[in-house]
Amino acid sequence: MWVAGPSAPLDVSQLSVPVAAASTAGSSSGSGRVGEAPVGFHLSARRVRPVDDPDAARQTDRMLPDLDVKRIQRWCEARTPKQFRDQVRVECDIAPRHLTVIEARPPWRADFGPEWTRQPIARLRYTKTAGTWELFWSDRNSRFHRYDLVAPTPRVEDLLAEIDRDPTAILWG
Secondary structure: OOOOOOOOOOOHHHOOOOOOOHHHHOOOOOOOOOOOOOOOEEEOOOOEEEOOOHHHHHHHHOOOOHHHHHHHHHHHHHHOOHHHOOOOEEEEEEOOOEEEEEEEEOOOOHHHOOOOEEEEEEEEEEEOOOOEEEEEEEOOOOOEEEOOOOOOEOOHHHHHHHHHHOOOOOOOO
């Protein structure tokens, strides 16, 4: 039986990883696997950890730079003056690889319940390998499309400035 502890090195012979190299894509051998990974384990660049390990979950959630996340959250708070926050808010939903800027409004009828209406405005996606942020806009069906007027950049401030500027009125309408 194969066991990996917190300091156990990655044993490549024990992993089940599909080979994505172009050289093997057309091969007829069908051996696109390197062994069997234990069930219920998470593959990391350094070691294999149990999926239910809370430290493992926190590390996978930290793909986004903390400083940039704080900048985006402050930017969202600054978008709405305090005296209007009971009528409209700009919020930020955080996911492991992106942040979504949301416009939230209170219910306009009491029979609709207490939930605020949330409309996505833009998505900022971070690519860790390149260290860059990319901007996406939301269509009427809440599907995101690449905003092609600004190239991916390592500075999230450039994308926030573009959202503020919105020269095409595609973000804020």
